[in-house]
Amino acid sequence: MRLQFILSELGIGLRRNLSMTVSVILVTFVSLTFVGAAGLLQIQVDQMKDDWYDRVEVSIFLCPDQSEQPTCAAGEASEEQIEAIGEELRGEALEPYVQQVYFESKDDAYEAFQERFADEWWAEGVTADQLQASYRVALVDPEQYQVVSDVFTGRQGVEVVRDQRQVIEPLILVLNRASLVAAGLAAIMLLSAVLLITTTIRLSAMSRRRETGIMRLVGASNLFIQLPFMLEGAIAATIGAALAVAGLWFGVTYLVQDWLAQSVQFVPYIGTDAVWQIAPLLVAVAILLAAISSVVTLSRYTKV
Amino acid sequence: MIRFENVSKVYARGARPALDDVDLEVERGEFVFLVGASGSGKSTFLRLVLREERPTAGRVFVAGKDLSTLSTWKVPHLRRQIGAVFQDFRLLPNKTVFENVAFALQVIGKPKHHILTTVPDTLELVGLGGKEKRRPHELSGGEQQRVAVARAFVNRPPILLADEPTGNLDPTTSVGIMRLLDRINRTGTTVVMATHDDEIVDQMRKRVIELDSGQMVRDQSRGVYGSDR
Known part of the structure; x- marks a missing residue:
């Protein structure tokens, strides 16, 4: 009963703020793609070092x-x-x-x-x-x-x-710089993701003030009142993370393996296993984002 | 059931107190009218009972619990012992009558079979049998208030608070609501009703507590609205 009820509340919330939900998904998607790209570049650099430093x-x-x-x-x-x-x-x-x-x-x-x-x-x-x-x-x-x-x-x-290392070093330097740029962009996008999720949860809480007011009045527990909002943020962010993982997978498959690996052959390229390696990290970051936003927002907007 | 021990409430520092040294006790099963002009402190009284506010001084006991020492996470359990009805009904417009009443049980985690038996019983009790599938906007004001009363009472709380429940209703409809509250009171529920409605108070002949500028100026059993009449 409880679970079913929370899920239906959740569905109502997600549908009511559909455009906001979509924007949360997109922002987390983009920001986590940058996070993932930075991570993949680092893995690539490590792999090149491992592979080449033994042979140089x-x-x-x-x-x-x-x-x-x-x-x-x-x-x-x-x-x-x-x-x-x-x-x-x-x-x-x-x-x-x-x-x-x-x-x-x-x-x-x-x-x-x-x-x-x-x-x-x-x-x-x-x-x-x-x-x-x-x-x-x-x-x-x-x-x-x-x-x-x-x-x-x-x-x-x-x-x-x-x-021979002098030949490789500039390439590694370029990759390191690129991963720094990606990390910087990721940081900015993550910040905007937090702000956007915060706004979304706030809007959602405001549009359901009547419901939450009655819930408080009849003695629903805090967790019960807040859980749908938290899940809303968490689900949107997790979908964003899943999209980011999918995007990186396609990037590695088509861009790195099908295209780069054919045209520039001396580099030991990363495979899609690297994407799976960072996928849990991305999902964790997404959930962390949603958690931070929920804590910041809900303590102010659905107080007992 | 409800005990105020020298309770004062000041909202803003330096402002006139909303409640000033109020000391009273409401016994189990009593029906109490809370009367007084707007701003006399009636709503503050009810908010203190619901622990939506905390007193600036003094102590409030509700259902045997000292609210000043009650931790925040136990407040929901306190509120499950109190039903509340308001002047503006506070129904959910996109839910049916049945869903509005069931909502109060769903959000405190009652099992489905319990809801399916209790809600129709309660709707029958408030005189809304057969209107389960209507939405609030399809009902008259009096019927909407009956839904609100059903929602407040569906969990069979020992205390029912009513903040001007007849404020938006015409006199005939008000009488109906008062009969309903009286019937609920007869089941052993303590009822505290804040009101402006002198006719109702005079008719019912229950205990009357009058507040004026936050001070309790009268506590009269079987009283009337105006003290000078």
Whole structure:
């Protein structure tokens, strides 16, 4: 009886303020989409870091035949220079930093090159002599790139020392910034969601003042009087959260996996499982929003 | 049933008190008229009994409970012991007669079978049998007030408060309402009725308490409206 009655009151309330209910749903939808987007971007960044930092290497490119670098004035790196660099990399001084060293000769570089650009017409004309030999160094801690760089930069026979991380870092920085922007927008939208839900509950409470007045008079408990209003806000907000989850799911499926993953292939993209990972968070935020709004409003408008 | 111990109520600091040191007791099963000019404190008296207001000084006891120590969450239980009827009926326009009366039971969580037996009985008692499906606007003023009385009485409260229940009704209809309240009183319900209606008070010959500017100036059993008559 109680439940049935509360549900029917709830239905009346939702229908009576239909336009307000819809606007609450839309505002929570948009704000939680931003919250979710910020979360997904963070997950993406973490995933890229995990995936790449394990694989990134410091490349020590040795002098090719005709290089304009001053350290390459003597021409192509000699056997002795190459040996010396290899020994130093495997030596005691660098042992705490270096995990693995791998020498890529010109022929190795040529093979890797041909494999990578097998489909390109211009790859045919490239010969092994046009490429350069290099040492590929995997570090224990990828952050310690500077140590290796300091040792080998400026040495005769070394053209340049390059950290692959420097290629990735700008991308991660962009993603981090984007997730900050999304979080900022989310904060603003969340605030407006709270205000809107507050207004909705207030309107709903005012339009049913007659009912709540009689309820108080005949001795209905506070919870019983307030529950329909609270549920109204909570249901609208939860529908908004569900829409946000659906929106993010479609975004990840069609935008990230079907489109980005086809056009920019070297990035390890997040999948829809990431959406499910943040979905409970979004629903929790929605319910929290509604709860805050209810507490703020109802204590003032349906007092005993 | 209702006891006021030196009760004063001041709404705004420095203002004239709405009730000034009122001390009285209403016994179980009594019928009491509360008379006095507008602003004499009748409504404040009723609001204090319902604990819609708290006294500035003194103590109010209702149904054996000291309202000054009653915690907020117990107030609904107090109000289930009190039925209230008002001059403006306060019915829900979009509900039928039956639903209006049932509403009072639904919101305090009474089971459906209880509602389905009690509400028709009560409507019969107030003389509205057969009009369950009407809406308030299809009824006369007197009938609407009967619905309000039914709603106040459907939970069989030991106390019934009426704030000028005949204020919007013509004399003939008023008599009908008074007969109804009298019948409810005879079931053992304590009735306190605030009114301006001298004819009714004179006819009924019940206890009369007169308030003037917040002070109790008369408490007379089997009294009349005006003290000078």
